[in-house]
Amino acid sequence: MSERRRRFKQTQVLEERLAAEAAKLRDQAQLLPPGQFRDEVLKKARQAETGAHMSEWLNSPGLQPPR
Numbered sequence: 001m002s003e004r005r006r007r008f009k010q011t012q013v014l015e016e017r018l019a020a021e022a023a024k025l026r027d028q029a030q031l032l033p034p035g036q037f038r039d040e041v042l043k044k045a046r047q048a049e050t051g052a053h054m055s056e057w058l059n060s061p062g063l064q065p066p067r
Contacts, residue, residue, distance in 0.1 A: 018052035021045075 010017070025045035032038040 014055050015052045018048045018055070022048035022052070 012020075022045045025041050025048065029038050029041040029045065032041065
């Protein structure tokens with residue numbers, strides 16, 4: 001018997017969740033001393049921001065489907 005997947009409805013759109021995650025990571029990085037771990041946290045923040053921008057771009061009305 002297969003296990004049922006738990007589903008839930010998101011209350012925020014993806015862009016908002018990614019922006020909030022990026023802000024949280026930047027705040028966390030400010031508290032860290034300079035070094036490799038801080039650089040990794042900042043890299044994750046940049047990736048979240050890039051993901052939010054890409055999602056906005058992909059959902060924009062100006063984007064045309066391939067022909």
